[in-house]
Amino acid sequence: MGMTIAEKILARGAQADVVRPGDLVTVKVDTAIVLDMNFIPGMWDTVRKMHDPSRVIVIHDHLIPARDVQAAEAMARGREFVERWGIERFHDVGGDQGIVHQVVADRAYGLPGEILVCCDSHTCSVGVLNCAGRGLGTPELAYVLCKGTAWFKVGETVRYELHGELPPVVATKDVFLRIAGEYGSHEGMNLEYAGPGIANLSLDARRTLSTMAAELSAEFAIWEPDDVLLDYVAPLATRPYEPVWPDAGADYRDVRRLDLAEMEPYIGLPDKVVHNAVPITELRGPVKVDQCFIGSCANGTLDDIASAAQIVHGQKVAPGVRLIVTPGSQQIYREAMRLGYIQSLMDAGAVVTPSSCGACGGLTMGLLAGNETCITSSTRNFKGRMGSRAARIYMGSSATVAASALAGEIVDPRTAGGAQALAEGLRA
Known part of the structure; x- marks a missing residue:
C-alpha cells in the first residue's frame, strides 16, 4: 500500500520506510520561523543553544509598525536574538518585510519535500510549494530551535482533484468557502490538492487554498508539484530538494472531485x-x-x-x-x-x-x-x-x-x- 504526499514527507523526516495514519513520528525540521509575537514575553531568553541557526528565519509581521511600547520591546528582543545567534535571514521593518507566509512564498523558504514549522496557525500555507508546514506552540518551537526535531501524529488524507478552469471573477477563495460550507471541518486530516485543473491556477491562487486549510482545522495542506511550481522554485532554492508525489495506490480517507468551471462566488x-x-x-x-x-x-x-x-x-x-x-x-x-x-x-x-x-x-x-x-x-x-x-x-x-x-x-x-x-x- 502506497503513501500520500504528507505521509511520504513525514516518513522522510523520520527516516522511516513507511508511516501510517495514527503513527506518532519524530521528524527532522528543515526550516523554523520565529515571529515578533514570539518575543512577548521574553521566553526566548531560555533558549540556551541553537541546533542550526542556518535553518532559522526571523520575521517581524504581526505587530509592525510597533503599535505600543510592548510591541516595540518585543521587536527589540527579536533583533537581539538575531544578533546573538547569528541568524542571517531576518525580515525586519523595511523593504524586504512582509506577512510571514507571503515572505516564505516570495523567497521559496519552504522547499518541495521538506518540513517547515512556525508558531502561526496558517503555516500550512507553505504546502503550495509541496512542503509540509504546520503551526506549533511557542514552547514547541523553542524545542525545535534547540533540538532540530518535532513530533507529529500522522493523520488521514483527503485528496481534492481539481478539474477545469475557474469562470471569470471567481477565485479560489470561493472554492475554499464551498469546501468549508459543504464538507465542514477536516480536523486532524491532511489535504492533498492535485488534478489537471491545477495547471490553470497561479501559485497565488493555489496558496489561498493551502493557507485557508487552517480554518478547516486541517494539519498539512500540500499540492502536487508541477512545472509551474518547479520552474518557480528552481532559481530561488538555496539547497537541493526532492519534490514529492503520492504513491500509486495511496490510501485516502476520501477523494473528492471539484470542477472549477462550476464554481461561483460564495460568502462566509x-x-x-x-x-x-x-x-x-x-x-x-x-x-x-x-x-x-x-x-x-x-x-x-x-x-x-x-x-x-x-x-x-x-x-x-x-x-x-x-x-x-x-x-x-x-x-x-x-x-x-x-x-x-x-x-x-x-x-x-x-x-x-x-x-x-x-x-x-x-x-x-x-x-x-x-x-x-x-x-x-x-x-x-x-x-x-x-x-x-x-x-x-x-x-x-x-x-x-x-x-x-x-x-x-x-x-x-x-x-x-x-x-x-x-x-x-x-x-x-
Whole structure:
C-alpha cells in the first residue's frame, strides 16, 4: 500500500520506510520561523543553544509598525536574538518585510519535500510549494530551535482533484468557502490538492487554498508539484530538494472531485465559515457594509490586488465605506505600484497599508466598532476577530470585497462595474 504526499514527507523526516495514519513520528525540521509575537514575553531568553541557526528565519509581521511600547520591546528582543545567534535571514521593518507566509512564498523558504514549522496557525500555507508546514506552540518551537526535531501524529488524507478552469471573477477563495460550507471541518486530516485543473491556477491562487486549510482545522495542506511550481522554485532554492508525489495506490480517507468551471462566488456568513458558507446568490440582503478589507496571508497576493484594482478602476468607493488593502509583502506592494494597481485603488478611495497582520487579526489597525459590518478576504471571521464582538464579519473573495466597497453592500462581483475588465485581465 502506497503513501500520500504528507505521509511520504513525514516518513522522510523520520527516516522511516513507511508511516501510517495514527503513527506518532519524530521528524527532522528543515526550516523554523520565529515571529515578533514570539518575543512577548521574553521566553526566548531560555533558549540556551541553537541546533542550526542556518535553518532559522526571523520575521517581524504581526505587530509592525510597533503599535505600543510592548510591541516595540518585543521587536527589540527579536533583533537581539538575531544578533546573538547569528541568524542571517531576518525580515525586519523595511523593504524586504512582509506577512510571514507571503515572505516564505516570495523567497521559496519552504522547499518541495521538506518540513517547515512556525508558531502561526496558517503555516500550512507553505504546502503550495509541496512542503509540509504546520503551526506549533511557542514552547514547541523553542524545542525545535534547540533540538532540530518535532513530533507529529500522522493523520488521514483527503485528496481534492481539481478539474477545469475557474469562470471569470471567481477565485479560489470561493472554492475554499464551498469546501468549508459543504464538507465542514477536516480536523486532524491532511489535504492533498492535485488534478489537471491545477495547471490553470497561479501559485497565488493555489496558496489561498493551502493557507485557508487552517480554518478547516486541517494539519498539512500540500499540492502536487508541477512545472509551474518547479520552474518557480528552481532559481530561488538555496539547497537541493526532492519534490514529492503520492504513491500509486495511496490510501485516502476520501477523494473528492471539484470542477472549477462550476464554481461561483460564495460568502462566509458571520462568526464562522465551517458549514456556514453559501453561494452569494443565496445571501439574504441587502447587507450594508461599513468596512471592506483585502489582505492577510491568504489574500494579500498580487493576484488579489490586481483583481480589486481592476474592479474599482475609474470608480469610487461608496460614501461611508472604508476600503482597506494590505499587500502581503513589500515585494508585492512594489510590484503592485509598478503595475498601477495601487494608484487605481487609492484613486477609488482605498487606504493601502504596510504589509502586516494588523487588520486581519485586529492587532494594529482597521478594528471594527460595535454593530459595524465588514466583508473581508482575510482568514477569519469569528466574533471579535477584527475588533468589537458586536461587529459582524462576512468573508468573500477579494473581487467580492472590492465590488461590495463600490456598492456599499455585499454584491455579486460578476455584476460589478469593472468585472468585465477583470474577466479579460488577471484572474484572482
